[in-house]
Amino acid sequence: MFDAEEMAILNALENDKLVQSIDADEEIALARKAAKEYLSKSKNITIRLSLGDVTTIKNKAQETGIPYQTIISSLVHQYATGKIRLEA
Template sequence: MFDEEELSILEALESGALKSSIDAEQEIALARQAARENLSKSKNITLRLNMADVVAVKRKAQESGIPYQTLISALIHQYAVGKVQIEA
């Protein structure tokens, strides 16, 4: 089952002779915070856009029946996944 070294570690752990070198509660809290920050579905950002572009996008979004911010997000997503490319 356990070899001699594993048994000695288990005994030391159970007797309280071993002390953790990290604060487990703090490490867990940091991991949870990192997960929340990195696994969230969306991220709010601020963009400065040309007013004429905003008006045009709002018009096209209205024609499509979707909110203009959803349209902008969809366009960025399509670019990010390679469905849309910008001509240089």
């Protein structure tokens, strides 16, 4: 049924003597840090865009003062997170 370790845990639980073996707050902080680092990493890719689209985006980027790569990245992120959708 239960092995010795499981019985010790069950007995501690039933006698209100169960003690955490880890620092849960520290574990949560480590998990959050790992998730934030993962999500903040970027990956260089190669993509083919029409010359007209690139020129238009570069012109709009110059008007707004935002780098054109940032605009393209933002659009991809907004699509990936469902904030914008493509029409079929």
